Amino acid sequence: MVNVHRRRSWEIAESFATPEYAFLNRRALLAAMGIGAMAAAVAPGRARGAEADPTADLYPARKNDAYGVDNGITPENINANYNNFYEYGTDKYIATAAQSLVVRPWPIEIGGLVEKPLTIEFDELVRRFPLETRLYRHRCVEAWSMTIPWSGFPLASLVEFARPLSDAKFIRFETFLDPSMAPGQNSFLYPWPYVEGVTMAEAANELAFLVTGAYDKPLLKQFGAPIRLALPWKYGFKSIKSIRRIDFVAERPVGLWEAIQPSEYGFWANVNPDVPHPRWSQARERVLHTGETIPTRIFNGYGAQVAHLYEGLDPSSLFM
Numbered sequence: 001m002v003n004v005h006r007r008r009s010w011e012i013a014e015s016f017a018t019p020e021y022a023f024l025n026r027r028a029l030l031a032a033m034g035i036g037a038m039a040a041a042v043a044p045g046r047a048r049g050a051e052a053d054p055t056a057d058l059y060p061a062r063k064n065d066a067y068g069v070d071n072g073i074t075p076e077n078i079n080a081n082y083n084n085f086y087e088y089g090t091d092k093y094i095a096t097a098a099q100s101l102v103v104r105p106w107p108i109e110i111g112g113l114v115e116k117p118l119t120i121e122f123d124e125l126v127r128r129f130p131l132e133t134r135l136y137r138h139r140c141v142e143a144w145s146m147t148i149p150w151s152g153f154p155l156a157s158l159v160e161f162a163r164p165l166s167d168a169k170f171i172r173f174e175t176f177l178d179p180s181m182a183p184g185q186n187s188f189l190y191p192w193p194y195v196e197g198v199t200m201a202e203a204a205n206e207l208a209f210l211v212t213g214a215y216d217k218p219l220l221k222q223f224g225a226p227i228r229l230a231l232p233w234k235y236g237f238k239s240i241k242s243i244r245r246i247d248f249v250a251e252r253p254v255g256l257w258e259a260i261q262p263s264e265y266g267f268w269a270n271v272n273p274d275v276p277h278p279r280w281s282q283a284r285e286r287v288l289h290t291g292e293t294i295p296t297r298i299f300n301g302y303g304a305q306v307a308h309l310y311e312g313l314d315p316s317s318l319f320m
């Protein structure tokens with residue numbers, strides 16, 4: 001349950017929360033960031049088929065001002081040209097390659113420990129919930145960060161819709177598996193498809209958000225269209241993109257990164273500046289849109305909302 005008296009640590013002056021991404025000049029910004037040459041790539045929002053998106057009418061979604069950021073919004077053109085999506089490549093410049101993701105049809109299977117397993121098309125699912133827009137921080141385990149105006153609905157609403165049985169302890173999310181539209185999935189170095197998971201208590205937390213849009217329109221493909229997670233208090237790899245299967249399970253799911261390298265990427269992956277990654281410090285982060293390096297905050301600044309979820313648990317595993 002939400003404790004409304006908890007201090008919302010990220011709440012800030014309204015002036016910071018203006019949608020500056022709508023006005024900033026792209027070329028000027030990229031030049032200022034010094035990444036003009038490498039990112040002169042995809043003009044977001046003009047992706048093939050964007051005009052025909054049958055969910056476009058759902059945006060812009062009502063803004064929920066309870067969720068703000070204090071260091072400005074990362075302009076869309078920066079965000080949309082710096083992505084992590086291993087299905088489309090191992091560097092950050094996958095925006096062009098990701099346009100071969102085919103998002104229709106997009107049947108989503110909801111199963112495991114539920115009253116009645118079902119398959120529902122994304123276009124139908126997204127209309128079952130009122131959408132809202134929230135400004136969220138995103139902190140990648142690689143020590144860069146950004147802020148995004150995500151649109152979507154609480155994961156808790158999906159859980160209610162799915163009607164899990166009482167022995168469900170975790171939710172396991174799975175991405176599509178189709179090497180013909182995602183060349184990265186031809187690589188046998190990774191145990192495709194991408195998988196991630198959360199506990200039922202984490203799923204019920206107000207911050208856990210299923211994202212269907214960003215920057216006031218349906219999700220661009222490189223952001224993980226048509227639907228992805230946002231868990232802003234955890235390292236970015238927990239926020240799985242392009243979800244195709246949602247299973248309620250009794251056993252703790254093993255994510256793709258944990259499967260590859262359990263000594264570096266754990267299940268909890270809560271942001272903590274005091275617990276270094278085995279190969280680098282997590283004390284600071286580079287903000288994509290300012291180029292500044294700022295101190296990282298415990299739980300990425302969302303401790304007032306989520307710290308109670310982890311009381312009494314072994315702290316040695318919570319932050320990796």
Ligand SMILES: Nc1nc2c(c(=O)[nH]1)N[C@H]1C(S)=C(S)[C@@H](COP(=O)(O)O)O[C@H]1N2
Pocket residue numbers: 082083084085086087139140141175194222223224236237238239240241242
């Ligand atoms: N399916 C899938 N989801 C994924 C990833 C991925 O490679 N494949 N990368 C993760 C990582 S490490 C990060 S930091 C975020 C990046 O999201 P963004 O590209 O929207 O910034 O997506 C996460 N979700």
Ligand SMILES: [Mo]
Pocket residue numbers: 084139140141142235236237
């Ligand atoms: Mo990441």
